[in-house]
Amino acid sequence: MFGLEYRTLLLKDIIEILDISEEALSVEEIRKRLGYSNSVTILKSLKELIEFINQIDGQDKFSVELMNPKRGYFKLKRFSTNLQSLFELVFSQDIAYDILLELIEKRVVYKVNFCLTHNISAATLYRKIQQINQEVAAYNIQISYGNEIKFKAEELNIRIFSYVFIWSTSRQFPNIFGSNTKPNMNFFAEEVLKYLNIPYSSLQIELLSIWIFIYSNAISRKKELSLTEEQFDIIQAFTLPKKPEFFSQWSNLDWNMLLVTMYNSDLYDIYLPLSINIESNTLKKMMKSQKLFLMILESYFSVLNNYDKEKLSENWAKYYLAYYFTNYDSEPSKNTTHILNMETFQSAYPNYWKRFENFWLEFIQQVDDPHHYDAMKVPCLLMIIRFYPIEKFGFPPSExxxxxxxxxxxxxxxxxxxxxxxxxxxxxxxxxxxxxxxxxxxxxxxxxxxxxxxxxxxxxxxxxxxxxxxxxxxxxxxxxxxx
Structure with a gap:
């Protein structure tokens, strides 16, 4: 994952396991829940975790305690709303994290300065970048190595990867970008949501602030977006609100891409009317797929009313069109199996799963480009549950x-x-x-x-x-x- 060290990822997983457990856990219980590593390594990591916690103990707005109520048992006790400070401290010990975060913020890392700051050799830095490149290739991202270390990718891919990295490691706006940056980005995020007149929560402000930082930072460094023909066709098909005055430094394309990103994320109740251009092959395929999806879905579940058909079709368009902007294999959902564990779902709702699986198999067999839908299965399952509740459709056909x-x-x-x-x-x-x-x-x-x-x-x-x-x-x- 992003070239991060095994030790870093192990600590992250241990923290998450301890955080969701209401009871103290033994080292062996932690190992079983992890599903990997060994007791000696886990115990060593727990001792290291205690050292990290001692470094942040007493800081304002954050207090966390790792308890050992019985010898060999561990429990994480915290008195704040999140573990961001602890995660950032753990990740900051990893060279890969520092390289990527500095590249995201500054877009260039100077080899000599970085080696001196981190007390590593140029050869070590080169090996680490090679490792990072292997693990971020799926995001259509590469990092060049020389006196100046830079991203080597399309600008849109760099921005998408930047969000995925920040979201995956922090789950919110990192403190590392400076004490004034977060309030400023939160302010603009809230202004955008007010401007669009859509409901929002503090979490939605937080996530949008990450995107606004990524875009604003890129714009300040003269980084311009360029789109493929398919992407441009999709942008043109939307009826988009005019760019607000408070984004005077942004181009119309930057603003439009932010809107489409919000739309595709399915995190915001944003409606962007889509005008179907018959000259666009992309939109033709989307409409054909949408019609087939709905027809087969209703045959396996039930016929929807017109309002629900319209809402489901709108959601389907989001997932389908997102494929052209984001590599689904690189979506945050890849690293969030805790949100929907498919094995657990199948075990808990076997009849619903069987019905969905049969529907999905028939749908995939009839589409022209099945690869397009490889990573849409879980999002589509969640979407279908919204319209066909498990309580109603999770029963076997016979009593x-x-x-x-x-x-x-x-x-x-x-x-x-x-x-x-x-x-x-x-x-x-x-x-x-x-x-x-x-x-x-x-x-x-x-x-x-x-x-x-x-x-x-x-x-x-x-x-x-x-x-x-x-x-x-x-x-x-x-x-x-x-x-």
């Missing part, structure tokens, strides 16, 4: 009929029914029946006359408290019926 027999009150029997329903509602459609003869599964908390049970019916005796073992046994019967 499972269940008869519940208890030796307690009717009220308690109803409670058990609700407990069973809530436990399995995202996986199975359970229909409680009043007659034994209508049931596929009979669940009883009391002795039951087995003469009433047919050979094609399943029978299960459970505790009246419905313990975990009872739920697991019932799940096995559900799975058996679904096979």
């Amino acid at each position: 499972i009929s269940l008869f519940l027999s208890t030796d307690t009150s009717l009220s308690f029997s109803e409670f058990l029914k609700q407990a069973i329903y809530l436990r399995f509602r995202d996986q199975y459609m359970i229909q409680f029946v009043s007659e034994v003869s209508d049931a596929e599964i009979i669940v009883a908390t009391n002795p039951f006359d087995k003469n009433q049970i047919r050979v094609d019916q399943e029978f299960l005796v459970v505790s009246s408290q419905m313990r975990e073992v009872d739920f697991n046994s019932l799940k096995e019967l559900f799975e058996k019926l679904q096979m």
Whole structure:
């Protein structure tokens, strides 16, 4: 990742694991959650983390404590809204981080000065840049090596990479760019959102301020955007608001690209009317794909009303057109599996996943350029969930009929029914029946006359408290019926 050292990435992952854990963790528990490394290395990293924390302890607006309540157990305790200072301190020990951040801000790194400042040889710097180049190639970025070290890429790719790097390492505006820079960028970000008359939160201001810094910094260094024919066609197709007066130093193209970036990000409730130009092959393909997507989607889920069709089509256009500006393989989503872990989703909602997977397979088989959609699968799943809720579409096509027999009150029997329903509602459609003869599964908390049970019916005796073992046994019967 960006040429960062294994040690740096390990520390980052350990911090994130400790931060989300409510309980103290042993070194072995941390190792299991990491899924890599070993206990000796992790313990060494934890000791290093304590040293980092001691360096920032007592700073205003930030206080964090790594607790060791029991020998060999660790818990991260913090008293602030984020861990930015800690992350920046960890990353700042890594040469790759310093190289990239300096390049993003100044656009040039002077070899001699950098080597003297960081007390490294020119050969070490060269090897590090070679490593960085290997890991940022997917972003269509390379770094040249000489007396002057610079980005070697299209200006738009440099700006996109700059955002991805800052977002991936900081999740917000880095303090390293200077104490006055962040307030200024936040001010302009809020002005943009007010100018566009769209709702916003402090987080949306923060993320937009990163983009505005990247653009403003590039403009101040006379870096100009140039677009491909496809990109230009897309920009021309949008009806875009006029550039505001407070961006007098920006070109119209810079402003238009910022708007399209906001639109494609799906972070802002921004509507940019799209005029379909029949002369544009790019937009022709987008419309054809959009129509096919909606037709197949409705066949697997349900027909949408006109309003939802329009909103879904608008979202589809965002994802489709973003491909022409951003390499999806390099999107921040690649490094945010914690947002939507696909294995966890499949396990939690198997029926919804199966329905989506069948839809996606048929769609991909019918498009002309399947590679275009390689990294759109997860964004499209999230988009579809907005229009087809899991609660409504996450059930299997057939019901499972269940008869519940208890030796307690009717009220308690109803409670058990609700407990069973809530436990399995995202996986199975359970229909409680009043007659034994209508049931596929009979669940009883009391002795039951087995003469009433047919050979094609399943029978299960459970505790009246419905313990975990009872739920697991019932799940096995559900799975058996679904096979």
